[in-house]
Amino acid sequence: MGNEFEAQSLPEEGVPPEFRAGCHPAGRSQERIHVPYRSPCDPCPPLPFKTYVVPPNQFIVFQPPNWPQYPPEQALRCGTLWPALHSPYRPRRGREGEAT
């Protein structure tokens, strides 16, 4: 099981383009971190950790009605009509830890 510490510990680099549309949900991030097995025969130096995303829909059994919605233009850019279901993709490039 991946260990539970939050992704906030990741160095927060410049805001990636997809967040300029205001899509980034506030509060806890959806990324979790785990450390894979490191074999002595590994050709390359081990990475500090690898990340995986646990999207919000894993925690919602049945979507309640009348949820707050994004304005249409922003919904198109965020990929969902409801902020509660938004799961942003954070590009790997230039981030410490897991390689691309």
Place this chain on the structure above:
Amino acid sequence: MNAHPFHTEEYRQALEQLQVVDFVLLELNLYLDTHPWDVQAIQQFNHYTHERMKIANQFQEKYGPLQNYGHAYSGCPWSWIETPWPWQV
């Protein structure tokens, strides 16, 4: 075929507006599949459907058919072959 208004900013904005409304309709449609009793969402869906019809008609009058096989009228000569294919836009 540069005479046609495909190379204008309005064309792209009209397309994007259509895309925005289509995406909202897509989300609401999937939502309503599992929430058939949600009256408010149905009202919103109908509002955006009406909106989409208006936008599509305006678009088609100006730029030609969005879909063929009877989904849109045609001018003369046959307009379907005039408009750029989606991947060319």
